[in-house]
Amino acid sequence: xxxxxxxxxxxxxxxxxxxxxxxxxxxxxxxxxxxxxxxxxxxxxxxxxxxxxxxxxxxxxxxxxxxxxxxxxxxxxxxxxxxxxxxxxxxxxxxxxxxxxxxxxxxxxxxxxxx
Amino acid sequence: xxxxxxxxxxxxxxxxxxxxxxxxxxxxxxxxxxxxxxxxxxxxxxxxxxxxxxxxxxxxxxxxxxxxxxxxxxxxxxxxxxxxxxxxxxxxxxxxxxxxxxxxxxxxxxxx
Numbered sequence: 001x002x003x004x005x006x007x008x009x010x011x012x013x014x015x016x017x018x019x020x021x022x023x024x025x026x027x028x029x030x031x032x033x034x035x036x037x038x039x040x041x042x043x044x045x046x047x048x049x050x051x052x053x054x055x056x057x058x059x060x061x062x063x064x065x066x067x068x069x070x071x072x073x074x075x076x077x078x079x080x081x082x083x084x085x086x087x088x089x090x091x092x093x094x095x096x097x098x099x100x101x102x103x104x105x106x107x108x109x110x111x112x113x114x115x
Numbered sequence: 116x117x118x119x120x121x122x123x124x125x126x127x128x129x130x131x132x133x134x135x136x137x138x139x140x141x142x143x144x145x146x147x148x149x150x151x152x153x154x155x156x157x158x159x160x161x162x163x164x165x166x167x168x169x170x171x172x173x174x175x176x177x178x179x180x181x182x183x184x185x186x187x188x189x190x191x192x193x194x195x196x197x198x199x200x201x202x203x204x205x206x207x208x209x210x211x212x213x214x215x216x217x218x219x220x221x222x223x224x225x226x227x
Contacts, residue, residue: 042219050213101166102147102209106159
């Protein structure tokens with residue numbers, strides 16, 4: 001049981017390049033989230049999904065797109081990276097039943113630098 | 116609507132002394148409340164949670180928190196701080212909505 005995994009762990013991009021961050025969970029959770037964490041800003045929600053094929057905008061969605069084609073995977077895309085997107089990105093999934101009801105499980109993070 | 120306020124952005128203690136990290140919440144319904152810990156360059160790990168059972172909740176590493184509905188608080192405590200407790204701590208409230216609400220975090224500094 002791997003929990004929540006994120007790929008890659010580190011990435012350096014040049015301004016204007018694109019990339020996709022992959023989040024995978026093996027707990028059969030319906031809800032998944034993408035956050036960014038910047039110094040002094042806490043965690044800010046980028047996009048979230050409440051089920052396969054559905055996505056919604058969070059607090060800071062501009063410049064990002066997401067897809068949830070399979071229940072276990074939640075992809076975060078940057079079409080044209082900007083230095084302001086330099087951050088640490090965390091994925092989380094959330095249990096909606098059982099003993100872990102409402103608990104979020106976090107991945108280890110992806111550290112992205114945009115030059 | 117729900118919101119979370121962590122009353123201190125930084126808390127500094129000496130090793131072996133008690134720890135108190137304060138969290139106040141607002142929620143229109145009975146909330147689920149969580150404390151997560153984040154060590155440097157790591158992801159978030161669940162410390163403990165309240166989900167309408169016992170109001171005094173015990174978590175990992177000697178931490179506990181008490182749900183006080185009348186005060187809308189869920190403060191995190193530990194009797195004796197250890198150097199390894201130095202980390203960022205987040206209070207989170209969830210009820211029924213899709214989006215959990217995070218506090219801004221409290222940085223715990225432990226001096227030898």
